[in-house]
Amino acid sequence: MSATVPGAGGARRPRRLLVGLLLTLTTLLALLSGCSNEEPALPEATRTADGDVGAVSTTAEGVQEITLETGDDYVFTPATFTVAPGTVRVTVRNVAEQMTHNFLFTAGTGPEEITEQIPYLAPGETKTIEFTVAAPGDHPFECSFHAALGQVGTMTVSG
Ligand SMILES: [Cu+2]
Numbered sequence: 001m002s003a004t005v006p007g008a009g010g011a012r013r014p015r016r017l018l019v020g021l022l023l024t025l026t027t028l029l030a031l032l033s034g035c036s037n038e039e040p041a042l043p044e045a046t047r048t049a050d051g052d053v054g055a056v057s058t059t060a061e062g063v064q065e066i067t068l069e070t071g072d073d074y075v076f077t078p079a080t081f082t083v084a085p086g087t088v089r090v091t092v093r094n095v096a097e098q099m100t101h102n103f104l105f106t107a108g109t110g111p112e113e114i115t116e117q118i119p120y121l122a123p124g125e126t127k128t129i130e131f132t133v134a135a136p137g138d139h140p141f142e143c144s145f146h147a148a149l150g151q152v153g154t155m156t157v158s159g
Contacts, residue, residue: 047069047071047072047073047095049069049077049078052067053067053068053069053077053078053093054066054067054068054069054077054078054081056081056082056083062087063086063087063088063089063130064083064084064086064087064088064089065088065091066081066083066088066089066090066091067090067091067092067093068081068090068091068092068103068153069092069094069095070092070093070094070095070096070099070101070121070143070151071094071095071096071099072096072097072099073096073099074143074149074150074151075150075151076092076103076143076151076152076153078153079152079153079154080153080154080155080156081153081155081156082155082156082157082158083133083155083156083157083158084157084158085133085134085135085136085157085158086132086133087130087131087132088130088131088132088133088155089128089129089130090103090128090129090130090131090155091126091127091128092118092121092126092127092128093125093126094121094122094123094124094125094126095124096123097123097124098123099123100120100121100122100123100145101121101143101145101146101151102117102118102119102120102121102143102144102145103117103118103121103127103129103141103142103143104117104118104119104141104142104144105117105139105140105141105142105155106140106141106142106147106152109139109140110135110138110139110140111135111136111137111138111139111157112133112134112135112139114131114133116129116131117129133155133157134157135157136157136158136159137156137157137159138154138155138156139154139155139156139157140152140153140154141153141154141155
C-alpha cells in the first residue's frame with residue numbers, strides 16, 4: 001500500500017521534467033525562427049538618401065516620377081511608394097562603391113505584369129525605366145541578386 005505512494009510520486013516527477021524540457025525547446029525554437037525571419041525583412045540602410053529621393057512628383061505631361069536609391073547594402077530607399085494609374089518613370093541610383101544591384105518587378109506577384117526592368121546597375125550608375133500601370137494594388141519589386149537578403153519593395157497603385 002505505502003509502496004505505491006512513492007511510486008506514483010516518482011512517476012510524476014519525470015513527466016514534469018519532460019514538460020519543462022518541451023517548453024524550453026519550444027521557446028528556443030520560437031526564438032530561433034523569430035530571428036531568422038526578421039533578419040532579412042529589416043535590413044538597415046548604411047547611408048542617408050538625398051532630398052530628391054523617394055518623393056513621387058508629376059511632370060507637366062502627367063508622368064509620375066520617383067527616384068529610388070541603393071548602395072552598399074540590401075535596401076531600396078524608399079522601399080515603398082504609391083502612384084496613381086498611368087505612366088510611371090522610376091529612376092534607380094546606385095550610390096554603392098562595390099555592390100551591383102538590379103531592379104525588377106517580381107514576376108507573378110502583382111495584379112499586372114510589368115516587364116520593364118533594370119537588369120544591371122553597377123556601382124555609381126543611375127538608370128531609368130518607364131512603364132504604364134492600370135491595376136490598383138501592390139506591385140512587389142526586388143533586386144533579384146539580393147532578394148533573399150531582403151532587398152525588396154512594393155509599389156502600390158492607388159484605386
Ligand atoms: Cu541588390
